[in-house]
Amino acid sequence: MIPSSIKLTSWQRVIIALVLLYHLLPVAEGIAQETGTFEGTLMATGDRKSIDFFENRSVFTFSLEGHVNLKDAVGQTADFWAKWVGLWDTQTGGTARCVWKDGTGQKIFIVINGSQLEKGSVFTGEFVGGTGAFKGIQGNFSLCWTSLSLNTGDHVISGYTKNIKGSYTIP
Secondary structure, three states: OOOOOOOOOOOHHHHHHHHHHHHHHHHHHHHEEEEEEEEEEEEEEEEEEEEEEOOOOEHHHEEEEEEEEEEEEEEOOOEEEEEEEEEEEEEEEEEEEEEEEOOOOOOEEEEEEOOOOOOOEEEEEEEEEEEEHHHOOOOEEEEEEOEEEEEEEOOOOEEEEEEEEEEEEOO
């Protein structure tokens, strides 16, 4: 505190205010960042297209859509509609790109990797960005398929997991 006997000019007051503001800004930025953990369920269904490949080795592209329901929200959202597209190889595993969209149209973009596409398989996902309130989101999650069906007759694929678990940071 400055003693009342010291008279400051307007410019000196502005400089003092700017110095104080400069030192308080990093604290304000830290407060704006949101971090959290979440868990929930996922149910998805879609189709796959097989490619003739090497003997005893299956390769296919797939697309899935489904509902992500979280017990703990990411940001303010606990329900998302998910769309995936990917490539899978029964020998090496695969990768997919996924978009989670909330009810207002805001999106989270995800890269997913995993080993075999079967019940009990563990997949890892990484948040690589988003739109709106999810802009700049980063984080990761894992899921283990509780059930998975590859119906070869009509090329349908469907799966369910009750154990999505992860963490995120929104700047």
